[in-house]
Amino acid sequence: MDALLYIDGAWRESASASRLEVRNPARPSEIVGTLAAGTEGDVADAVAAARGAFPRWRDTPLDDRIACLTKAADRIVALPDDVAELLTREMGKALWESRMDVGFAEYTLRFAAEAAADAMTPLIVEDDEFGRVVVEKVPRGVAGAITPWNWPVGLLYIKLASALVTGNTVVCTPSPLASLAVVKTIEAIADAFPAGVLNLVTGVGSVVGAALVTHPDVPKVSFTGSIPTGREIMRQAAGGIKALTLELGGNDPAILLDDVEITEDLAETLATGAMVTSGQICFAVKRIYAPNRVLPELVEAYGAALDKYVVGDGLDDGTTIGPVVSNAQLQRLRGFLDEARQRGASVTEHGAVSAGTDAEGYFQLPTMVTGADETFQIVADEQFGPATPIMGYDTIEEAVARANATEFGLKSSVWSTDPDRARMVARQLEAGTTFINQHSPFAVEIKAPLGGFKHSGVGREFGLAGLDAYVELHQINSRSIT
Ligand code: NAD
Secondary structure (H helix, E strand, O other), X not given: OEEOEEEOOEEEOOOOOOEEEEEEOOEEEEEEEEEEOOOHHHHHHHHHHHHHHHHHHHHOOHHHHHHHHHHHHHHHHOOOOHHHHHHHXXXXXXXXXXXXXXXXXXXXXXXXXXXXXXXXXXXXEEEEOOEEEEEEEEEOOEEEEEOOOOOHHHHHHHHHHHHHHOOOEEEEEOOOOOOHHHHHHHHHHHHHOOOOOEEEOOOOHHHHHHHHHHOOOOOEEEEEOOHHHHHHHHHHHHOOOOEEEEEOOOOEEEEEOOOOOOOHXXXXXXXXXXXXXXXXXXXXXXXXXEEHHHHHHHHHHHHHXXXXXXXXXXXXXXXXXXXXXXXXXXXXXXXXXXXXXXXXXXXXXXXXXXXXXXXXXOOOOOEEEEOOOOOOHHHHOOOOOOEEEEEEEOOHHXXXXXXXXXXXXXXXXXXXXXXXXXXXXXXXXXXXXXEEOOOOHHHOOOOOOEOOOHHHEEOOEOHHHHHHOOEEEEEEEOOOOO
16 A cells, blocks of 8 residues: 545645555565655645645534534444454554554544533633623644554544534644554545645654644644653644653553452453553553562462464464564663673563464564562553563552552552552552553543643543643633622
8 A cells, every 4th residue: 555645635646756665574575565754845735735624614513524524423333344454554553453543533433522512612701780791612723643653543543533523623743653553544534624624644644743843833732742842842842842642651550459360361451551562551550569478379360371372473363462563662672681681680481472473573472570579660650561570569558659659640549349448549550541450451441531740741631621722712701800
């Protein structure tokens, strides 16, 4: 597949005419497709189109905008399975996850369509004999949406859906590691919206993403990605005093309380949370804390849970865990594991490699690390791979302090049979979300705001707060008490 740019209602080549190759991380010699390598000029064209389309879209009745989103959601449902297959081929994850990712696009469009009336309702602050004060919600203008490769469809659509339904127009720049399936979905929904309302520029983030963030006609930027790029975007956006939503990295702790019974089921649920998308999701279980008393039991059960995984091409039926996205990602993870080994930690690989797997693929067996602590990279940093450090603690105060002793604050989890105790510990954790007895994408609640504390982000997506992020509050005040 050779993807084009979508600007002002038309598909076209980049002005540069140059292309980026997309290779299959499970079979790196396979070229899955090519992307138009967008330029600063292409972004300027897309922003001009979005800026031009903005007044009409802003003034389109909300019900009509909602109808456009519903039409787009229907188109997503009708997409053939080969879009999910394309997604697996371009970034590696198991096919069921790619299907879930594409399905998430529909889910976000329907959620935004349903929530829009509440989100856009003006707030009447005063209305009496002295006059009236109303706070109206107005779209900001052109919203820039910059997204990562790990859940490239769903994470883009939560931005598109929220921005569009609230009356903004959009320019998006998805990650060049996973743009092909995104382009297929945009092809499917494009004519649900007037020309210029939705625009897409593929290319290298430091070119097209940066051009979007620094463009003077883009007052709002919503970014999902790593903390270093988030910092860079904050710097770039400072000149234009832009409204930012930043959904950044996580290093989620899972804390087992001392009443938890170590069962096969518990170990498998923890492993699911750690291994989804080969550990490459922002809120994977990235470190486990358990009472020292049960540590040997947990290590055995967790190892047995990891042994059930089959690593291979995400398109193969038997595969439960695909490759990591790139060789750079694999080498980074292996560097963390080497450091752990060199410093005396135990690093054990589990599971099996599926027959016929390409030896050149970027595969890492599910791995468990014990004997490490917060001074090890595998614990201190976001590993973004299928490797879990498990650590013991003596007191719950110690576990909470260690869980919080980090710049990250995305999500976390507490595991206990006592709901009150679990909630009490949850409240002490510095994270935008704390799950109880679960920790995986299956637990995501789209009606509640999601986001990070500390360096894990600014603002929220999902819930009404997620739609609010795309509106300005405009006070219309005709009241005076004199
Ligand atoms: P990344 O920061 O490398 O890239 C994210 C996006 O930013 C890509 O589209 C990239 O092309 C673009 N980009 C790169 N440099 C840019 C620049 N200078 N200006 C503008 N855009 C630029 O992240 P990634 O490797 O694609 O994704 C993995 C990271 O994303 C992890 O840290 C993960 O935790 C995080 N993430 C967070 C969430 C969340 O909701 N908090 C969700 C998914 C992923």
